[in-house]
Amino acid sequence: MDAEFAIVGGGIVGLSVALGLLDAGRSVVVLDGGAADPKASRGNFGLVWLQGKGVAQPRYARWSKESADLWPAFAAMLQDVSGIDVGLRQTGGLDLHFDEETLAQAVAENECLKAELGSDYPYEVLRPDTLRVEEPEIGPRVVGAILHHGDGDVDPLALLAALSAAVRARGGRVVTGAKVDAIHPKAEGFHLHGDGVDLRAEKLVLAAGLGSAVLGPKLGFVAPLKPERGQLLITEKLPPMIRRPSLIARQDRAGGIQIGATNEDVGMDRRVTLDGMARLAADAVAAYPVLEHAQLLRAWGALRVMAPDGLPIYQESPTHRGAFLVSCHSGVTLAAAHAMRLPAWILQRADAPELEVFGETRFAV
Amino acid sequence: MNRFDLAVVGAGPAGMAAAREAAEAGLCVALVDEQPRVGGQIYRNVERVEAPLAAVLGKEFMSGAGLAKDVQHAGITHLAGFSVLAFEKGKLALGAASGAMRIEAREVLLATGAIERPMPMPGWTLPGVMGAGAAQVMLKQSGLAVENAVLVGSGPLLHLVAVQLTRAGAPPRAIVETRRRGDARRAVMKWRLALRAMPYIKRSLANLTELRNAGVRRYMGSRDVALLGERRVESVVFASGGRRREVPCDVALLHHGVIPHVQASRAAGVSHIWSESQMAYVPECDIWGRTDAPHVWVAGDGAWIGGARVAELSGRIAALGIAHDLGYVRSVERDRRMAAWFEEREFELSLRPLIDRAFPPYEAALTPEDSVAVCRCEEVTAGQVRAAVAAGATNVGDAKVMTRVGMGRCQGRMCFPSVARIVAEARDVPVVDAGQLSARPPIKPVTLGALAQMHYGAGAKEGDAHDD
Amino acid sequence: MKPGLRFKSVVPEGPRVAVTFDGEALMLPEGANLATALMAAGIGSFRQTPFQGVARAPFCMMGVCFDCLLEIDGVAQQSCLIEVRAGMDIRPARQQREGPYESL
Numbered sequence: 001m002d003a004e005f006a007i008v009g010g011g012i013v014g015l016s017v018a019l020g021l022l023d024a025g026r027s028v029v030v031l032d033g034g035a036a037d038p039k040a041s042r043g044n045f046g047l048v049w050l051q052g053k054g055v056a057q058p059r060y061a062r063w064s065k066e067s068a069d070l071w072p073a074f075a076a077m078l079q080d081v082s083g084i085d086v087g088l089r090q091t092g093g094l095d096l097h098f099d100e101e102t103l104a105q106a107v108a109e110n111e112c113l114k115a116e117l118g119s120d121y122p123y124e125v126l127r128p129d130t131l132r133v134e135e136p137e138i139g140p141r142v143v144g145a146i147l148h149h150g151d152g153d154v155d156p157l158a159l160l161a162a163l164s165a166a167v168r169a170r171g172g173r174v175v176t177g178a179k180v181d182a183i184h185p186k187a188e189g190f191h192l193h194g195d196g197v198d199l200r201a202e203k204l205v206l207a208a209g210l211g212s213a214v215l216g217p218k219l220g221f222v223a224p225l226k227p228e229r230g231q232l233l234i235t236e237k238l239p240p241m242i243r244r245p246s247l248i249a250r251q252d253r254a255g256g257i258q259i260g261a262t263n264e265d266v267g268m269d270r271r272v273t274l275d276g277m278a279r280l281a282a283d284a285v286a287a288y289p290v291l292e293h294a295q296l297l298r299a300w301g302a303l304r305v306m307a308p309d310g311l312p313i314y315q316e317s318p319t320h321r322g323a324f325l326v327s328c329h330s331g332v333t334l335a336a337a338h339a340m341r342l343p344a345w346i347l348q349r350a351d352a353p354e355l356e357v358f359g360e361t362r363f364a365v
Numbered sequence: 366m367n368r369f370d371l372a373v374v375g376a377g378p379a380g381m382a383a384a385r386e387a388a389e390a391g392l393c394v395a396l397v398d399e400q401p402r403v404g405g406q407i408y409r410n411v412e413r414v415e416a417p418l419a420a421v422l423g424k425e426f427m428s429g430a431g432l433a434k435d436v437q438h439a440g441i442t443h444l445a446g447f448s449v450l451a452f453e454k455g456k457l458a459l460g461a462a463s464g465a466m467r468i469e470a471r472e473v474l475l476a477t478g479a480i481e482r483p484m485p486m487p488g489w490t491l492p493g494v495m496g497a498g499a500a501q502v503m504l505k506q507s508g509l510a511v512e513n514a515v516l517v518g519s520g521p522l523l524h525l526v527a528v529q530l531t532r533a534g535a536p537p538r539a540i541v542e543t544r545r546r547g548d549a550r551r552a553v554m555k556w557r558l559a560l561r562a563m564p565y566i567k568r569s570l571a572n573l574t575e576l577r578n579a580g581v582r583r584y585m586g587s588r589d590v591a592l593l594g595e596r597r598v599e600s601v602v603f604a605s606g607g608r609r610r611e612v613p614c615d616v617a618l619l620h621h622g623v624i625p626h627v628q629a630s631r632a633a634g635v636s637h638i639w640s641e642s643q644m645a646y647v648p649e650c651d652i653w654g655r656t657d658a659p660h661v662w663v664a665g666d667g668a669w670i671g672g673a674r675v676a677e678l679s680g681r682i683a684a685l686g687i688a689h690d691l692g693y694v695r696s697v698e699r700d701r702r703m704a705a706w707f708e709e710r711e712f713e714l715s716l717r718p719l720i721d722r723a724f725p726p727y728e729a730a731l732t733p734e735d736s737v738a739v740c741r742c743e744e745v746t747a748g749q750v751r752a753a754v755a756a757g758a759t760n761v762g763d764a765k766v767m768t769r770v771g772m773g774r775c776q777g778r779m780c781f782p783s784v785a786r787i788v789a790e791a792r793d794v795p796v797v798d799a800g801q802l803s804a805r806p807p808i809k810p811v812t813l814g815a816l817a818q819m820h821y822g823a824g825a826k827e828g829d830a831h832d833d
Numbered sequence: 834m835k836p837g838l839r840f841k842s843v844v845p846e847g848p849r850v851a852v853t854f855d856g857e858a859l860m861l862p863e864g865a866n867l868a869t870a871l872m873a874a875g876i877g878s879f880r881q882t883p884f885q886g887v888a889r890a891p892f893c894m895m896g897v898c899f900d901c902l903l904e905i906d907g908v909a910q911q912s913c914l915i916e917v918r919a920g921m922d923i924r925p926a927r928q929q930r931e932g933p934y935e936s937l
Contacts, residue, residue: 237883238927239927255883293908293909
């Protein structure tokens with residue numbers, strides 16, 4: 001055996017789980033994908049986000065909240081172990097609205113979550129006058145906003161680098177350029193093959209993003225994962241002008257304004273489009289008129305990893321014990337829970353979190 | 366929406382010649398260039414240059430005036446000051462300080478020219494350190510010869526710039542040549558080639574004589590070159606002839622060859638291959654300049670470094686190829702007119718290996734030492750790129766997300782060649798195995814306001830109802 | 834400011850027009866290359882780098898490197914690709930140094 005655990009997928013999800021398993025004293029090898037893989041962790045927006053999540057499934061709202069609460073300790077631990085500050089800010093986040101109708105709908109959803117979570121769901125509706133005190137650069141076309149005080153963001157690339165460094169520092173192995181093509185279940189565990197991969201492990205965590213949709217069914221998972229393209233933009237570095245992240249824009253530590261994101265069903269196409277960029281720019285300028293003269297430096301497309309109901313999947317294989325599927329589209333928000341809480345579930349300890357509702361039985365028809 | 370048969374991107378010799386040739390054949394042509402005037406870099410400002418500056422720049426430079434005049438044609442719309450932001454199925458998005466717009470074109474010819482091969486070395490980010498081409502731009506466009514310069518590197522351009530500065534009354538302090546005397550001798554030993562290239566060799570020797578007569582000192586075989594200074598460059602230090610030397614200066618002009626400027630062709634989806642002889646990625650194309658991206662063609666130094674004459678010829682060849690494909694010119698006519706251009710282009714290109722051998726790049730600037738910044742925008746050093754490889758980066762894309770190298774304003778134009786070599790060397794693999802940086806729109810930065818206008822424009826036109 | 838570069842001019846002196854650079858009035862040759870004209874007027878630093886905060890000045894002069902970047906009439910542009918026009922409002926580009934700015 002090369003390791004107790006093989007983690008297939010070296011993105012934010014796989015590395016977070018790996019780090020947690022290392023903390024639990026297990027030996028871990030992480031297999032990052034090949035150069036052509038879509039790698040959602042390299043393209044995301046970096047939000048640690050709660051508002052609006054779990055309207056249809058309160059357990060998701062609580063699980064996200066649990067992770068957000070763990071984030072400060074998680075970020076501190078990452079800094080300790082890796083030396084990298086991931087730039088966590090949890091000072092609230094905004095959902096901006098250009099018309100009353102969508103605002104009213106968002107308020108209704110938030111009310112629904114508040115009813116479920118109570119004081120664990122600290123949100124308020126800001127009208128233009130108060131909104132502009134909180135966020136001076138908001139423009140006149142914004143009619144209102146939801147401010148959730150638990151929302152925030154991190155530097156997503158710093159997070160990826162910190163996780164990778166922390167896994168190595170804790171004694172894990174991260175193999176890059178290692179694309180797993182085949183997983184052979186053996187009596188004593190799993191034998192993984194692929195380009196640059198020949199590895200045996202007792203147990204396996206499948207955290208390969210969209211790759212899990214290909215590898216999963218061979219291990220008895222449903223893994224009904226579909227790509228959803230998000231195009232994102234980043235501007236030149238600018239003086240501080242956006243205080244809290246919103247679903248439209250956030251300002252990173254170096255001053256760049258990151259603008260997101262489209263939701264497109266275009267298969268595995270990661271290209272950016274003129275129409276996509278133009279629409280994002282239009283929304284950003286409408287929300288923050290000061291951005292009119294800001295220069296767009298780069299645009300990219302990334303693929304969200306979506307289950308049909310948008311919820312995470314946590315499932316042990318019904319046919320191959322010791323194989324676990326971990327998948328979600330909010331790898332940043334859930335990173336802390338994946339590192340600090342999920343290992344207990346994978347290791348089937350008494351303190352395992354209750355994750356039954358995220359199992360694949362929900363996909364049975 | 367403006368509709369054209371052909372959009373030519375870049376108004377240097379290839380673009381100007383192609384635009385004229387296509388317009389003559391009856392095509393409706395847009396000539397897009399980010400400068401206010403045609404000429405590209407080689408013939409920058411040629412329309413406005415008069416004596417005595419014309420004498421300083423020389424006959425070859427002034428030969429571009431004809432091409433510039435040719436662009437004044439009823440079939441050519443010169444879109445000056447516009448850079449191409451994106452290509453999309455028959456459309457080009459263009460950006461300028463004043464805003465953005467879309468044009469339609471049935472075919473696109475990329476004639477984006479060359480950039481100087483980046484030359485990262487200690488001190489190269491100091492104010493006062495510039496490309497040798499920069500000194501030419503200042504001379505061509507403003508008639509200003511920079512004084513108290515030291516030229517550093519390798520290449521015929523280095524001598525030409527020195528001669529032009531000398532003629533303008535500002536002879537450089539020295540030329541710190543990184544090639545060895547033997548490089549030129551070895552090149553000339555290909556005597557058949559040398560014989561054919563005699564006019565070039567003669568001109569080159571005449572330049573050297575002119576420099577010698579002006580007392581410009583040349584240090585051959587220079588190594589360990591560094592640029593020193595507190596707030597700006599104050600001197601160039603190097604080892605030559607077994608001695609450590611230091612030459613004070615106000616400006617250091619770097620050059621070790623040119624490479625195709627492929628940002629646009631890469632963003633247009635053209636395949637690029639590594640050329641060992643050009644030591645650069647070049648777009649794949651056929652003899653006409655047709656690429657594997659539908660309706661996208663390339664010509665000039667942006668396709669293959671061959672110099673101004675080759676660029677002009679390949680522009681004409683591509684234009685006729687395009688005119689033929691669009692049905693404006695019959696095959697017989699095309700092939701008849703092509704023959705002489707092909708022949709001359711082949712001849713000119715056959716001389717190229719001589720220059721490549723005589724003026725090899727400065728090795729130490731291909732894979733610089735750890736402390737040197739390779740990414741001028743995000744200030745990432747060669748050492749950081751090597752550390753990324755040690756931490757698992759297998760290609761330039763990995764290095765980019767791990768270090769921010771190539772994420773700045775220039776979008777990797779200035780650092781990619783170095784990063785690819787550093788990653789390849791650190792992994793001990795061929796440079797192609799280090800991969801290429803992704804090239805996505807916008808090809809040049811653009812304001813969000815300009816893009817937003819494009820959204821509302823498109824929305825109004827297409828009756829597109831968005832949620833705003 | 835110590836003049837960075839010295840030049841020998843090969844062309845006759847043409848008309849000059851008024852522009853402002855960082856709020857100061859400057860007379861520059863009309864139609865000249867803006868980056869060159871500013872260097873000839875003694876401007877030695879065009880921008881500060883975002884992380885180390887050190888000075889940069891034009892490097893490539895061909896629209897590739899962005900070290901000549903300035904904000905001209907409100908928009909960040911490569912000054913090496915621009916000709917001098919009367920009344921230009923020229924400033925250093927809006928950039929800032931690295932470091933988390935004060936959050937809420």
